[in-house]
Amino acid sequence: MLHPKLSRVLKVIYSHSVVFALMGTTLKIRSYKKSIRLDKLSWTYITYSLFISTYMLSNSYFMVPQEFLDGYIKNNIILRCSFSLMVGLGFMEMASCYGTIWLKRQEIIQFYKNSLNYWTRFKILMKTTVNKQELKDLQLSLASRMRREIMVLYGGFVFSTVVQYQLVSVLNNRTILAFGARITHMLHFVAVKMGFYTILILLEHQFKVIHLALHFIEKEQNRKQWKILSSIASFHLETLQLARKIFRVYDISNATLFINMFTSTINILYHAVQFGNESIQHDGWGALFGNGLIIFNIWGTLMLLNTLERAVSSCNYTGEQLKQFNDLPITSKNFQRELDKFATHLRNNRLVYKIVGLVELNKPAGLSYIASIFTNLIILMQFDLRLPQQQNIH
Structure with a gap:
């Protein structure tokens, strides 16, 4: 029971995960029946996953040609x-992703099956207790946020690609191969962040649908009210x-995703310092794309942290919403019992x-996360401030 706009965005993100072999197995999505079913795990997809994971892990070797170090x-x-450090952390991030897929493949596939059964049963509750217009508005809002996140991630990827190309001092076969390997790693990083963002969005969707169902009980007074509340409680637990x-x-x-986000943000901001004090030669286009990279990187980090906070708080806010029933007349003892439970x-x-x-x-930890980025950047800038003084004294 997904809105077509939200369904299309989910298909785009699902395609990214399949291309980079980040799924335990493939899913069969049928739009005309609005259904999703689990495909039988095929040797074709396993072979493709093995090829992609091996390729992504092995091409880290080509990312450090001597021309980069001499530039x-x-x-x-x-x-x-x-x-x-960025090359090492990128390899660790890919190893952890593909290690999770390969070591926990059966657990992940079972998780897919349970999730599809959960969605099938939850659909009945949505049809009977949730206002269609409110559900439509919720899904349109989530689809808009997901499209914005995709735009921000790909915007940062484009700006990063242009800046890294301008920083290549010598163009030959090895540097082009290394540049291509880094682009592939960046696209993989984009796909991983998309997947994590999508999981958080879907969790937020489910908890907010539960909020809408509780709002329906508040307005509708009938004898079967306690049965609906019992169903909502069980779905909240699931x-x-x-x-x-x-x-x-x-x-x-x-x-490893958050560690890479942390170090990449520091690296980008430190490069901006080098651009600002002319330690790295650049032209007007370099400054333009560099500023764009900073904006999109920080924007994407804040959006991801905000989405994580909203997904967690939407679950914990249910208790606050339940307090509204204290001011309503209790229709039966069964309802009071279910409310207490x-x-x-x-x-x-x-x-x-x-x-x-x-x-x-959480939100305070997210603020500390951002503050620690700038703290480490200021520490690194001290080396750049002392170097000209030492040269002048000499």
């Missing part, structure tokens, strides 16, 4: 270290378990997102 980063130890399982299965790959469940089950089970990532 604009030759006399800057920070740029040399950051370049090596959605919460689904979210926790997603976070657990993709824990390591999501952790639902409230107890919400108090004892709050959704949190922790990176590798240690660091909880």
